[in-house]
Amino acid sequence: METEGLREFYSAHQPRLVGVISLLTGSRAEAEDIVQEAFVRLVPRWEKVSRYEAPEAWVRLVAVRLAANRHRDGNRFTQLFHRLPAEHVPDPADRYAGDLEQALAGLPMPTRQVVVLHYVCDLSVAQVADTLGIAEGTVKSRLSRARDTLSDSLLLRSDDHA
């Protein structure tokens, strides 16, 4: 196994992937666990996955599914999110980020997945649909609902800046 290539891949993509998954889980610590697990699953498959056009998409998909599974398996997310203020006290100057994070956490997991893949990972509607195995129309409707919900957070920032 080509360990050095895998190490470089890990260094290049692990931090960003933690950032992406933390938007799904609401917890960076939880996201780190999930991303770590995704990379553990990548190790025995690295020889094959490294030949893919976008190996990072494979790891991201595994991580997104793991996050969804953990969310579905219990109320872990809720517990973690309730724990979040204790481990991550937002800076008052960073109030908007906290509001946005809260609003994002209020979205159902399927909607959050769509938002994160589309807005953060820059996937097109078609690519999101393909990744999650859902119809493009479903992606669009979830994005629309998400925009409505999250717009409150954006308005909050506008008020602050005014």
Add this chain to the structure above:
Amino acid sequence: MPDLQEDLQALADRRAAESAGDFDSVLTTAKTRKRRRTAGLTVIGAAAVVGAVAIVPTLRPATNTPVADSPVPTNKVAPPSVESVTSAPPLQKAGALGLKSLKSVTTLAGGEFVASFPDKQVRAVTFSLSSASKPEVALYTLVAKVPGDPTTPYAIRMTGEAGIAIPSYSGAGPYTLAMPKGLPSGSYRVCTLSGSLLCGLVTVS
């Protein structure tokens, strides 16, 4: 909605900057899991060997004496086939439950026929014989010809009695089978008793 996109990306970037990865622990965990998986397979393999050793003696017939009530003398080779299948017949999908059917073959009661399967899977040399109209009731267990065993092939009537000795041989086929003597004319179903369920129709004329 560019603002939302920018804000979400900024949030993700911030979390990314805070993250601390540990590549060595990823490698260690992956290797540990691989070792565990290998160890698990070894244990399963050992258990299978122990199981096989324990089962084989109980299935092997103790003597070559004829089995009681068998319509085909077990120490005598059945007469040659009237009509037989000598090449691998193609599998055809038929019915529910993934049941597959072999091409039908016609023979006489007491005649021999050959069954072969394209998948070449190693399976036990025993097959069940039932009426095509009542396939759930096994009438006989057919034991295919085993090289070096002149008592085979033969058929054992399913009387519901326990303690029937059946050879534990297995092979990839083709399997030479004997229809019981005195079997009434009609359509019968022959099915595998091990591995995936594969059945064929045999017409006794």
